[in-house]
Structure formats: structure tokens, C-alpha cells
Amino acid sequence: MVMKRQTSLGLLLGSTLLWGSLAQHVHAAEPSQATQGWPQSPQAPRGAPNIVVILIDDVGFGATNVFGGPISTPDFARLADAGLRYDNFHVNALCSPSRASLLTGYNDRQVGFGNIEEAASKHPGYNTVLPANVTPVAEVLKEHGYNTAAFGKWHNTPYWQISAAGPFDLWPTGRWGFEHFYGFLAAADNQYYPRLYRDQTPVEPSSTPEQGYYFTTDITNEAVRWLHQHDAVAHDKPFFLYYATGATHEPHHVPKAWIAKYKGKFDQGWDVIRQQSFERQKALGVIPANAELTPRPSTLPAWDSLSPDEKKLLAHQAEVYAAFAEETDHEVGRLLETLREEGIADNTLVLEVFGDNGGSAEGGFLGKDAKTAEGGTPDVRTRLADSDALGSELYLNHYAAAWAWALTSPFQGTKQDAAHLGGTTDPLVISWPARIHDTHGIRGQFGHLNDIAPTLYEAAGITPPSHTAGVEQLPIEGRSLLYTFDHPDAPSRHKVQYFTTSGNLGIYSDGWWAGQLAQETWEVGDNRVYLTRGTQRQTHPWELYRLSDDYSQAHDLAAKYPEKLKELQALFQHEASRNHADPLRPGVDAYPLGTATGQTVFTYRSGVDRVGPRFAPDLGHDPYTLSADVDVPAGGAQGVIFAEGGRYGGVTLYVSKGRLVYEANANGVRTGQIVTSAPLAAGRRHIVVTVTPEQERTAGKSDAAAEMIRRWVGGKPVLATVGLSVDGAPARQARFSNIALSSRETLDIGRDLGSAVSPAYTVPAAFTGRIDTVTLTTAQSSGQ
The missing domain is CATH 3.40.720.10 (Alkaline Phosphatase, subunit A)
Structure with missing residues (x-):
């Protein structure tokens, strides 16, 4: 028994020494952990104010x-x-x-x-x-x-x-x-x-x-x-x-x-x-x-x-x-x-x-x-x-x-x-x-x-x-x-500040201001000059003001102090160069994704929603085909299968009172609707919508700026023939008065989020059946 106790005590002491040695080794290797304790979060200076x-x-x-x-x-x-x-x-x-x-x-x-x-x-x-x-x-x-x-x-x-x-x-x-x-x-x-x-x-x-x-x-x-x-x-x-x-x-x-x-x-x-x-x-x-x-x-x-x-x-x-x-x-x-x-x-x-x-x-x-x-x-x-x-x-x-x-x-x-x-x-x-x-x-x-x-x-x-x-x-x-x-x-300690927006220029220097107006906002058609690409327009002369005496820019001194104006023009060029302001009107460049890469086929599945306009195909003026594979439960289905846009412009494929509907609106006004003659039968259904514009998009209208303007505010009306078929049956056809739609909202599958494209339903109007896939295939016209 004594031997056993001594052996047990020796093992205990040996273990203690071993752990002590390991602990010393760890402490020696990581002294900061031994002395620092809990990690310290950043601390604001004493008395620092809240900021709103x-x-x-x-x-x-x-x-x-x-x-x-x-x-x-x-x-x-x-x-x-x-x-x-x-x-x-x-x-x-x-x-x-x-x-x-x-x-x-x-x-x-x-x-x-x-x-x-x-x-x-x-x-x-x-x-x-x-x-x-x-x-x-x-x-x-x-x-x-x-x-x-x-x-x-x-x-x-x-x-x-x-x-x-x-x-x-x-x-x-x-x-x-x-x-x-x-x-x-x-x-x-x-x-x-x-x-x-x-x-x-x-x-x-x-x-x-x-x-x-x-x-x-x-x-x-x-x-x-x-x-x-x-x-x-x-x-x-x-x-x-x-x-x-x-x-x-x-x-x-x-x-x-x-x-x-x-x-x-x-x-x-x-x-x-x-x-x-x-x-x-x-x-x-x-x-x-x-x-x-x-x-x-x-x-x-x-x-x-x-x-x-x-x-x-x-x-x-x-x-x-x-x-x-x-x-x-x-x-x-x-x-x-x-x-x-x-x-x-x-x-x-x-x-x-x-x-x-x-x-x-x-x-x-x-x-x-x-x-x-x-x-x-x-x-x-x-x-x-x-x-x-x-x-x-x-x-x-x-x-x-x-x-x-x-x-x-x-x-x-x-x-x-x-x-x-x-x-x-x-x-x-x-x-x-x-x-x-x-x-x-x-x-x-x-x-x-x-x-x-x-x-x-x-x-x-x-x-x-x-x-x-x-x-x-x-x-x-x-x-x-x-x-x-x-x-x-x-x-004032802020001595120099340059300004430039939409090709309009300004430079402040210690109480003086020089500027050149390219155009007033209301002087252009779509009022979105910041989207356009081009060289600086010289339709207005440079102006010069001494703000220390003329708070509101009431008196243009350009003719009186031409040398001062030249000085400020040179200062503007210096500041513009230093701040990467050139070119002054670079226009819009489409980032290489989606349609900008030439993609023409877009496949969506159930649960996809909130797809923004930059990621969604442009359905405003070119031919396209929308196909949807869905499973309709016994007793029929209701709700939205596909929607892009909202009450201010968009298209939607939905089931109402058992019948399949494809509809478009522009500026809150219905521009076309096509409805199947019979209710959508239970089981697996293959739905196809074809949209064929009656005129081609004109060349030069597919640049990023033009597309953005059209998506925000709509475009010139584009007439189209729309066909709707189920399971390969002969398509019903209708003429839509306008598919040049403003789509300020998003593309959604299985429901319509945001505002409703159609007044026939209340958002989100979730589809009560099952959606396997929705595929959009766009055909780029010769204008692109």
C-alpha cells in the first residue's frame, strides 16, 4: 500500500511538474496572453460625444x-x-x-x-x-x-x-x-x-x-x-x-x-x-x-x-x-x-x-x-x-x-x-x-x-x-x-474647392468664384444630363464673382477682371486633374454582367426575387420568349408566376380565377392583356409567352445611358404581338399597345414584391402551385 501511495504521489508530482513545464513554455511563447487577459475592444477618447x-x-x-x-x-x-x-x-x-x-x-x-x-x-x-x-x-x-x-x-x-x-x-x-x-x-x-x-x-x-x-x-x-x-x-x-x-x-x-x-x-x-x-x-x-x-x-x-x-x-x-x-x-x-x-x-x-x-x-x-x-x-x-x-x-x-x-x-x-x-x-x-x-x-x-x-x-x-x-x-x-x-x-480655413456636375464647372478660391454653365437642367429633354457622354459644351461663357462682396453671384466680373478669370480657370484645370475629374462628361459604361456580356438566356427558379434591373433582361423593346414549367395542384392555382416592375411600369404572368394571364402596364396604365380561354388544369404545365415587337429598335439606342433612362421613365411606345400557350396548344394572341416599359422595381418569381404590376391582384399574390423554372430568352435586334 505504501508503495502504491508513493507511486501515485510520484505520478501526481510528475504530472504537476509536466504541466508546470508546459505552462511555463506556453507563457514564455505567448507572454501577451498571460498579461493581457480578455481582448480589449477599441476605446473612444474620454468624453467623446455621440454623433448624429x-x-x-x-x-x-x-x-x-x-x-x-x-x-x-x-x-x-x-x-x-x-x-x-x-x-x-x-x-x-x-x-x-x-x-x-x-x-x-x-x-x-x-x-x-x-x-x-x-x-x-x-x-x-x-x-x-x-x-x-x-x-x-x-x-x-x-x-x-x-x-x-x-x-x-x-x-x-x-x-x-x-x-x-x-x-x-x-x-x-x-x-x-x-x-x-x-x-x-x-x-x-x-x-x-x-x-x-x-x-x-x-x-x-x-x-x-x-x-x-x-x-x-x-x-x-x-x-x-x-x-x-x-x-x-x-x-x-x-x-x-x-x-x-x-x-x-x-x-x-x-x-x-x-x-x-x-x-x-x-x-x-x-x-x-x-x-x-x-x-x-x-x-x-x-x-x-x-x-x-x-x-x-x-x-x-x-x-x-x-x-x-x-x-x-x-x-x-x-x-x-x-x-x-x-x-x-x-x-x-x-x-x-x-x-x-x-x-x-x-x-x-x-x-x-x-x-x-x-x-x-x-x-x-x-x-x-x-x-x-x-x-x-x-x-x-x-x-x-x-x-x-x-x-x-x-x-x-x-x-x-x-x-x-x-x-x-x-x-x-x-x-x-x-x-x-x-x-x-x-x-x-x-x-x-x-x-x-x-x-x-x-x-x-x-x-x-x-x-x-x-x-x-x-x-x-x-x-x-x-x-x-x-x-x-x-x-x-x-x-x-x-x-x-x-x-x-x-x-475661413477652407481656401480652395472645385465643383463639377453634368459638365457644369465651378471653382472657389479664397472669396472668389469662377464657373461655366454647360446647360440648365430644364434646357435638355430628359433632364438627366449626368447620364450623357460628350465633350464640354461651350454654350455659356465663363463667369467671375467676388463672393466676399457679392454673396449671391449677382454681378459677373469676367469682363472687368480677365486676368483673375484666367487664374481661376487654370486653378480649376489643376484641381480637376488632381481629382480625376476628366473627362467631365464620361457617360455611362455598362459593367460586364448579364446583358452587357451578351447573355440572352436567363433561368430562374422558385424563391428567386428582388432581382434588380441591372441584373434582369431588358424586356422593353426587343423580342423575347418567357417559358415557365409549373405544377398546378388539384383544384387549381392562383397568384403570380413571374413579375418584373410594378405599378409604374412592368409585365406579369399570373393566374386569376383559374385562368392564366399575361399583362403589361406603362405609367400605371394597362397596355395589353391576354387571358387563356380555359382554366389552368391541374398537373405539370408548360407555359410559353412570346413577345414580338412590330418595329425594330433603332441603332444607337442600346447604350447603357439610353437603357437606364428608358428603365426609369419609359420610352417611346413600342407595339407588339404577344402569344400565350399552354402545353404546346395553339397560342392565343393579342396586340399590346406598348412594351417600352419603365421597370423601377425588381424581377420576382412566384410572387410580386413592391407594388403590383396589375390591379387584378394584391401583392405579394404568391403562387399557390409549384414553380420548377422560368426561362427568359431574349433576341437582340439588329439595332444592338
Whole structure:
């Protein structure tokens, strides 16, 4: 027994020594694990503020009452009363470029966003691919201990990556640095049927328009929920919340109750509204006392030149837009009230930019609402009779171009005009109760969206990285605005800034501005100049302004100071070259996927949905065949087998009351329908739809820009013969009056997501049988 005990004790001691030796070896090999303990997460600097950045879409400088305009924005006013108003703050005249600068601290083309994401080209300044030598602000803040989240409109992911296949590295939750995202990824979406994503997953709206669904309310609810969750589990950790509304971009969608508040408020017309705004701006001090009101361009009509019916229709358009803006402000107020309820408002830095570019004149001379199936616009009297529906899901409505000009008081120019301040100036309000003591203050230093990132870094006590993943980072372009908090009269630190959009040019240099206008937005047919390719048009001369004396660009000094103009022209060329701005109008290059690679056969199976237009075949003008193999249960089936598009344009194959239907609509008007004579019998069925246009597409119309315009707004009507057969039986045929369809939504198999292509069913109208495959075969015409 003693021997056994000694043996057991010896084994125990031996084991102890062995484990001790191993432990010493491990500790010696990995001393950091022995001393560090639990891995440490990044810690924000002590006292770093929470950060909320708010960006509203398509608003002129003189729209809100906070900056003298006719639109009531009480929550914007409350924020301004607690902080500072900036009346010399600048944007990039187009949405994706503006957002790229805001979210990085760089110039737009330095980060690949010289155009909107849908209009990318192969050139480095326009390819919409975030370069490795740039680290976005959300990523920097996250790496320094911040939680990050983005809500609303996101317009900075390459268009060809927005699919279930990704890649996802350039989505908000990828290299852009946000840990959470909820919203849509596009130039525009409507308030009632948005195509939503949660992080990287497609999701559908939580309710229908009939049940009160509204996108801006939805993203506010999601942002408030995120704030509550953060407060519950990470109260002491600072956060960066980016809230970017789809409002007030067209379509101008807003509930009727908001519109009623503005009845009659715009009956005076745009000339009087602009003059009244200018007088209020002077009284508020948001423009200098010596500022002058610039005149209406000769290419825009005087209000008094309109007919009585035109005045009624166009005044109502402005009422709808004003309601849209005020409702948006209300939702921002709900978000900011959450900060106060949680007791964190005092140390929360809030920056609200009320517009990512000037007011949008893309509505043309008489605005937009209803269109016919033939693509034309009804006469004004017909439009006026139906105008009570403006703001609803029935129309993709937009106000007349002159309203954009009126709401940009006192400046020249609108959205897309980089040559004038009306396209490149918007209100900025900064609030930070713990730090800003000169409340109600106004600041006049020159600022730009690329100044926001360095402002956030300085406020948080953070130095952006000089290297990321081993890549040396570009120097930040912007300048922090923190110096303006305590020094209202300090000279501007942002000395030089170039601007260029749609071929329109501008350059700022220490109080001087030179610019050249290629065209006003309303001077072109489709109002989408940023999609076109070409050399710079010289239809307007260069202009020169001394902004230090001439706030609104009222006096062109080009003839008086030709040498100064040459100096600024040379500076523009230098900045354009340095920032990869050439060519100024590169047009659109189709990324090599799908139809751009020559693919003509597309096969889909059950469960495939939310296929975006860039990935789906173009069914707008060429011959195609759609075949579907389905299994119909005993008793028959109901629902959608295939749908592309929605209520604003699309095609759908569905079963209703037992019969098979193929249908098309353009602009919400049915352009053709074909129905089988007998119910779809139970069992396996082979369905074939053939679409044969009665005329070929003309040569040159298949370029990427033309296709994009057609998919957004439709095209000239294309007549077609459509055949529908089941199991090889003789096909029923019908003549469709138009297949040149706008497909703003997605391609879906087995249901119709978003809005319904046909009023005969209610979305999603899921097919009650089984779908094996749906195959689309396109035949490219000789015009391609």
C-alpha cells in the first residue's frame, strides 16, 4: 500500500511538474496572453460625444423657414436655436457625389463618385469604387470605439453589386464602416413601396400603404429602436448615427393631412414667393445685408404668363412639396426627441444638412405627375382634375422647375448646376449643447461637405489613420469647422474647392468664384444630363464673382477682371486633374454582367426575387420568349408566376380565377392583356409567352445611358404581338399597345414584391402551385 501511495504521489508530482513545464513554455511563447487577459475592444477618447449626421435630399437653400423660406420646419428651427446656422456651406450639386464627400472627408472624384452610382463609368473618378487609400468616417470612428449605424437612403454602392450575390465589401456594412444599415440603395425610391435592405438582406415593408406605411416614418422607427437598444446595452459607448432621408427627392409622396396645411400658400406664384423669402432672409440675418436677389432666368416663365389652370396645378405641386419637406422635418424631430428622452442630448453632436444639392429642376417646365400608356403627358386640364391624388402612391410626381429656382433664393442655379451657388449651397445647422454656447449664432465661413469628417474627428479627439491595411491614406481634403464655434469672425480655413456636375464647372478660391454653365437642367429633354457622354459644351461663357462682396453671384466680373478669370480657370484645370475629374462628361459604361456580356438566356427558379434591373433582361423593346414549367395542384392555382416592375411600369404572368394571364402596364396604365380561354388544369404545365415587337429598335439606342433612362421613365411606345400557350396548344394572341416599359422595381418569381404590376391582384399574390423554372430568352435586334 505504501508503495502504491508513493507511486501515485510520484505520478501526481510528475504530472504537476509536466504541466508546470508546459505552462511555463506556453507563457514564455505567448507572454501577451498571460498579461493581457480578455481582448480589449477599441476605446473612444474620454468624453467623446455621440454623433448624429442628418442629410435631407433635394432642397434649395431658401426652402425652409429657418433660412427664410416658406416651408415650416419647426424641428429644424429648434435645432438651430440650440446651435449654429451656417449660411456659406456647400455641397456637390448631385446626390452620390455629395454623400461621398460627407462620408469620407474627400472630394467626390477622389473616391470614385463623380456621378450617381447608377451612372458609373470606367474612369477612376467615376467608377463608384471606394479606393483603398481612403478610409470612410464611419470606419475610422468604429475603430476608435464608436458604434455605427446608417438609416435611409444609401447611394454609394456600385450599382452592379446590389444583388444577392454581392460582393458586399462596398455596401454600408462593408468598407464604409457601418455595423448596421436599414434603408434602400438607389438614387430614389418611393415612400410607399421602397425596396428595403436590412444590413445585406432584402426585406419587405412591415405594412401596406393602405395600412399607413410610410418610408420616412419607418426609418425613424428603426433608428429610434436602434438608439433604445444601444442605450440598454452600451450606454457608456459613443455612437455615430447617419440618418439620410429619401425625402424630398422625387417622387413627392406625402399623406394628405400634411398637404392640407399648405392649401393656398403658393397661389402668389414663384416670383412673389422668392421675393418674400429674400426679405425674410435679410430679416433673419442668414444672408448679408448687402446681398442682392438674382433675377429669374429668361428660360423660365414668369408666373403671370401662365394660364389659370396652369397656376392652379403648379401651385398645388408646391403645396405637396412643402408638405413633404415639413413631414420629413417632423420625422427628424422624432429622432432628436429620442436623444432628449434618453438624457444624452447634451453631449451629442448633431449636424443637419438640409439638402444634398440645390432644389431639383428635373420636373421640367410644368412638373410631372400622370403619363399616358403612350408615354405622353395629359393636357393640363386633365392633370388638374386628377391633382388631388398628388402625393399618393398613384403618381411619381415632381414640381415645376421654377419652384426649384424660387426655393433657392437668393441664388442662381439649381441641382446639377455646379457653376452657381443655387446648385452648390445648402443650409447646415450644428448643435452640441455641451460645447456650443453661442446659440442662435450664424457662421459665414466657407464650408463644404468634406469638412464634416475632420470636424467629427476633432470633436471626438481622433486622428484618422495614415495607413489602413498597409496602404498609405490620402490626406484629408476638408477642414474642421470646430474653430467656428468660438470664433464667429475667424477667417475661413477652407481656401480652395472645385465643383463639377453634368459638365457644369465651378471653382472657389479664397472669396472668389469662377464657373461655366454647360446647360440648365430644364434646357435638355430628359433632364438627366449626368447620364450623357460628350465633350464640354461651350454654350455659356465663363463667369467671375467676388463672393466676399457679392454673396449671391449677382454681378459677373469676367469682363472687368480677365486676368483673375484666367487664374481661376487654370486653378480649376489643376484641381480637376488632381481629382480625376476628366473627362467631365464620361457617360455611362455598362459593367460586364448579364446583358452587357451578351447573355440572352436567363433561368430562374422558385424563391428567386428582388432581382434588380441591372441584373434582369431588358424586356422593353426587343423580342423575347418567357417559358415557365409549373405544377398546378388539384383544384387549381392562383397568384403570380413571374413579375418584373410594378405599378409604374412592368409585365406579369399570373393566374386569376383559374385562368392564366399575361399583362403589361406603362405609367400605371394597362397596355395589353391576354387571358387563356380555359382554366389552368391541374398537373405539370408548360407555359410559353412570346413577345414580338412590330418595329425594330433603332441603332444607337442600346447604350447603357439610353437603357437606364428608358428603365426609369419609359420610352417611346413600342407595339407588339404577344402569344400565350399552354402545353404546346395553339397560342392565343393579342396586340399590346406598348412594351417600352419603365421597370423601377425588381424581377420576382412566384410572387410580386413592391407594388403590383396589375390591379387584378394584391401583392405579394404568391403562387399557390409549384414553380420548377422560368426561362427568359431574349433576341437582340439588329439595332444592338
